[in-house]
Amino acid sequence: PRGKRAHFYVYCSAPCKSIQTGKLRVRCSSCGSGAVTVDRDPQSWPDVLQPNRITVHCENDSCERSSSSTAAESLVPYAQFYFKCANHPSRGESDEAIPLYHIRPNLRKIPCLACTDVKDVVLVFPCEAAHVTCLDCFKDYCIVKLGERHFDFDESNGYYTLPCPAGCANSYIREVHHFRLLDQHQYEQYQRFGAEEFVLRAGGILCPQPDCGMGLIPPDPKDVLNEEECRKIQCIGGCNYVFCRRCLNGYHVGDCGEVQQTSSSAQGKGYSVDPDRVKDAKWDEASKRTIQKSTKPCPKCRTPTERDGGCMHIVCTRAGCGFQWCWVCQTPWTRECMGNHWFG
Numbered sequence: 552p553r554g555k556r557a558h559f560y561v562y563c564s565a566p567c568k569s570i571q572t573g574k575l576r577v578r579c580s581s582c583g584s585g586a587v588t589v590d591r592d593p594q595s596w597p598d599v600l601q602p603n604r605i606t607v608h609c610e611n612d613s614c615e616r617s618s619s620s621t622a623a624e625s626l627v628p629y630a631q632f633y634f635k636c637a638n639h640p641s642r643g644e645s646d647e648a649i650p651l652y653h654i655r656p657n658l659r660k661i662p663c664l665a666c667t668d669v670k671d672v673v674l675v676f677p678c679e680a681a682h683v684t685c686l687d688c689f690k691d692y693c694i695v696k697l698g699e700r701h702f703d704f705d706e707s708n709g710y711y712t713l714p715c716p717a718g719c720a721n722s723y724i725r726e727v728h729h730f731r732l733l734d735q736h737q738y739e740q741y742q743r744f745g746a747e748e749f750v751l752r753a754g755g756i757l758c759p760q761p762d763c764g765m766g767l768i769p770p771d772p773k774d775v776l777n778e779e780e781c782r783k784i785q786c787i788g789g790c791n792y793v794f795c796r797r798c799l800n801g802y803h804v805g806d807c808g809e810v811q812q813t814s815s816s817a818q819g820k821g822y823s824v825d826p827d828r829v830k831d832a833k834w835d836e837a838s839k840r841t842i843q844k845s846t847k848p849c850p851k852c853r854t855p856t857e858r859d860g861g862c863m864h865i866v867c868t869r870a871g872c873g874f875q876w877c878w879v880c881q882t883p884w885t886r887e888c889m890g891n892h893w894f895g
Contacts, residue, residue, distance in 0.1 A: 557656045557863070557879045557892035560672070561648035562728040563636035570731055571638040573648050574890035575599070579609040580631035583644070586610035589630050593894050594861035596652045599632040606630070637890075649728045653677065654686070655895065658879075663688050664717060664824050664832035674729065678719030683832045690732050692716055697733075697741060700757075700764055704748045711745030717829045758786040759799040765789030769796060850876050850883070861894045 561573030578585045580602065587607040598604045607630045614628065635641055636648040657673045665688035674689045676682045684692070693713065696702055702711050705723045712730075715722035724730075730741055743764075747757060750766030758765040765786050772781050783802050786792045794800060798807035846855045849867040851874035856865060863878040877888040879895075 557658060557895050558637075559634065559891065560651045560654040561634045561636055562651055562731050563638065563648045567636055567638050570651065570654070571636050571648070572891075573634040573650065574637050575632060575893050576635055576890065577607070577630050577632050579607060579611065579614055580629045582609060582611050582614040582628075583631075584609055584611035584614060587628075587630065592862040592864045593630075593632065595894060598894070600650070600652065602631070603629045635890075649726070651726065651729055653724060653726070653729055657683070658895075662828070662832050664829050665692070667828055667832075676715035676719065676722050677724070678715045678717070678722035680717075680719060680833045682715050682717050682719065682722075682829060684716070686732060693730060693733055693741075694737065697737060697744070698762070700744060702741070702744060704745075711741070711748055716824050756784070756796065756799075758789050758792055759794055760786065760790050760792045763790040763792065847878065847881060849874055850881050863888065863892050863894060 558572040559575055561571055563569060563571050576585065577587060577589060579587050587609050590606045590608070593599050593605060606627050609628045634648045634650045635646065653674050653676065655673060655675055657669065657671055660669050661673065661683040662669050663673065663685040664682050665684055668685060670685040670687075673683045673685055676684070696713055702713055703723070704710075705712055705725070708723070708725055710723065710725055710727055712723045712725065712727060714724075731738060733741060747755075747764065747766030750768065751757065753768065755766050755768045758767060763786060765788060767784060767786065767789075769784050770781070782796045784794055784796050786794075793802045795802050795807060800807070846857050848854065849856050849865075849869065849872060852867060852869055852872045854867060854869040854872065856867060858865065858878055864884055865876050865878050867874040867876070875884040876882065877884050877892075879892050880888060882888075
């Protein structure tokens with residue numbers, strides 16, 4: 552329906568300090584001028600997030616690349632895409648927002664893998680199946696994992712993050728501002744836990760008290776003469792809990808008893824998904840083909856037009872028409888369409 556428009560989503564660090572809808576903008580990567588014409592429309596997120604994917608014609612006469620007479624390919628100016636928060640007037644060229652490319656309008660009506668509701672806005676995990684969760688369930692997933700301290704440290708990319716709750720490989724969220732869906736206290740806890748992971752990698756330990764987890768660097772055993780003192784750790788700067796360095800239980804005299812093992816399963820104790828629901832919650836290639844190859848009439852001449860790709864900018868192919876229109880709005884293509892849903 553026309554009432555439900557596609558949007559990009561961003562994190563606005565100031566003044567909103569929250570997740571908002573965003574506007575996509577483009578400028579010359581060489582001179583920064585916005586007076587450019589792209590040589591092709593962006594089709595997908597890699598076109599926007601990765602540099603030097605799309606060339607432009609820059610209208611700025613002082614642009615070194617566009618004014619050069621050298622024909623070398625290295626002098627061709629490229630498009631630099633960026634995002635603005637749509638919730639407040641722009642405060643200048645430096646006023647940019649962080650794109651949250653996993654959050655998308657649910658125009659495909661995919662059910663959430665946890666609650667099975669079909670919500671208007673969802674988060675799509677970067678796994679091969681592209682599993683979908685609603686934002687409320689994603690927040691619950693984060694809160695449970697945060698309480699259990701079961702976020703993962705992505706060794707290859709250096710992020711403290713979460714994978715798809717269905718247990719898919721290669722599904723870590725790499726833009727950590729998606730965790731801004733948490734409230735301020737929870738997000739600060741997330742940041743602190745992430746920093747403490749570095750403490751662990753430096754030979755430190757974490758306070759075992761629930762809802763604490765303070766990172767501590769105990770003295771080297773070689774520097775402590777008394778073994779009892781070596782085993783006695785106090786959470787200074789945190790909850791002040793005193794515990795045993797060996798078994799992580801409350802401090803005690805004598806040998807450590809049997810240590811209670813805690814589960815480290817991917818699903819955790821407080822958050823799980825039904826495998827039968829997971830198969831229906833996919834933003835997968837079959838769904839893409841169904842949506843992208845559907846047909847809509849040209850708003851001007853009513854000629855049926857097939858969209859087979861990621862771009863929402865449609866040019867009617869009927870001889871003598873050539874009308875440029877928006878696939879989402881089914882109205883003439885405008886800067887507003889470009890900013891809200893140039894691709895998707």
